[in-house]
Amino acid sequence: MNDKENINEVIKVLNNRCSVRAYDPSPLSQEEIDMILHGAMRAPTAGNMMFYSILEVQNQEMKDRLVKTCDNQPHIAKAPLVLIFLADMQRWYDYYRISDVPELCDKHNFIYRTPEESDLLLACCDALIAAQNAVIAAESMGIGSCYIGDIIENIEIHREMFNLPKWVFPITMLCFGYPKQDVSKRIIRQRFPKKFIHFTNIYKRFNKDDFTKMFQNYEKETLVKNAENLGQDYYLRKTGSAFSQEMSRSVKVALRDWTEKD
Numbered sequence: 308m309n310d311k312e313n314i315n316e317v318i319k320v321l322n323n324r325c326s327v328r329a330y331d332p333s334p335l336s337q338e339e340i341d342m343i344l345h346g347a348m349r350a351p352t353a354g355n356m357m358f359y360s361i362l363e364v365q366n367q368e369m370k371d372r373l374v375k376t377c378d379n380q381p382h383i384a385k386a387p388l389v390l391i392f393l394a395d396m397q398r399w400y401d402y403y404r405i406s407d408v409p410e411l412c413d414k415h416n417f418i419y420r421t422p423e424e425s426d427l428l429l430a431c432c433d434a435l436i437a438a439q440n441a442v443i444a445a446e447s448m449g450i451g452s453c454y455i456g457d458i459i460e461n462i463e464i465h466r467e468m469f470n471l472p473k474w475v476f477p478i479t480m481l482c483f484g485y486p487k488q489d490v491s492k493r494i495i496r497q498r499f500p501k502k503f504i505h506f507t508n509i510y511k512r513f514n515k516d517d518f519t520k521m522f523q524n525y526e527k528e529t530l531v532k533n534a535e536n537l538g539q540d541y542y543l544r545k546t547g548s549a550f551s552q553e554m555s556r557s558v559k560v561a562l563r564d565w566t567e568k569d
């Protein structure tokens with residue numbers, strides 16, 4: 308990495324961040340937690356409407372249960388701070404109802420539109436942008452973090468556990484804590500070369516040779532059983548795996564609340 312790539316402190320934080328899954332057990336101070344939350348809430352948000360909520364899971368039994376409902380990831384239970392980022396349209400629709408918006412629409416023949424797929428996607432954008440601000444705020448204080456995408460699994464259990472109403476969807480979870488490992492020994496994982504990610508004006512699709520170059524820094528020594536190449540390996544471990552199938556089932560269930568008319 309050259310000097311230009313580390314031009315200021317923010318860029319340095321971006322360059323040196325990596326997911327942290329082993330945490331020092333010491334709790335974060337309330338001041339640190341508040342800084343992380345404040346950083347999240349300063350994120351850009353559609354229409355300045357903050358279509359998200361942040362649920363802090365403090366209860367140890369709940370954290371233990373999340374280990375199991377999120378594909379058996381023990382680091383969740385050991386994280387000093389666990390935040391679930393909720394795509395949240397419920398707050399606004401409760402407010403619209405309290406503000407007699409349905410009556411207004413009725414009176415003036417306006418359509419009263421309840422949340423739909425587009426609202427869910429917008430709320431997910433808001434929640435994820437806030438989440439990433441939280442990651443960077445934490446990282447800037449030396450606090451590590453790790454996303455838990457598996458929170459979108461088991462929607463029925465998570466709804467019941469956290470009392471989530473219909474128009475609230477847990478889009479991601481973050482574990483935080485001071486890294487157990489010496490920061491100088493952390494491994495910064497490679498990314499695809501820029502030309503495979505950044506296009507100018509038009510989208511580009513790739514052929515076999517391109518893909519070989521795209522994965523040039525990703526060579527794995529061992530592939531999973533039955534896989535003959537990296538494409539097969541990734542499919543078996545990720546896209547076609549049991550956790551991915553559970554995500555698909557769970558999200559289909561959640562989507563019904565956003566696709567069916569209220």
Ligand SMILES: Cc1cc2nc3c(=O)[nH]c(=O)nc-3n(C[C@H](O)[C@H](O)[C@H](O)COP(=O)(O)O)c2cc1C
Nearest residue numbers: 324325326327328380453454455456457479495496
């Ligand atoms: C949407 C999303 C979901 C993720 N879910 C998990 C997860 O469930 N468990 C986990 O250990 N890491 C999870 N990660 C972290 C990725 O595995 C990690 O970002 C990736 O391997 C790159 O490593 P790095 O963050 O250290 O650069 C997730 C990351 C994202 C962005």
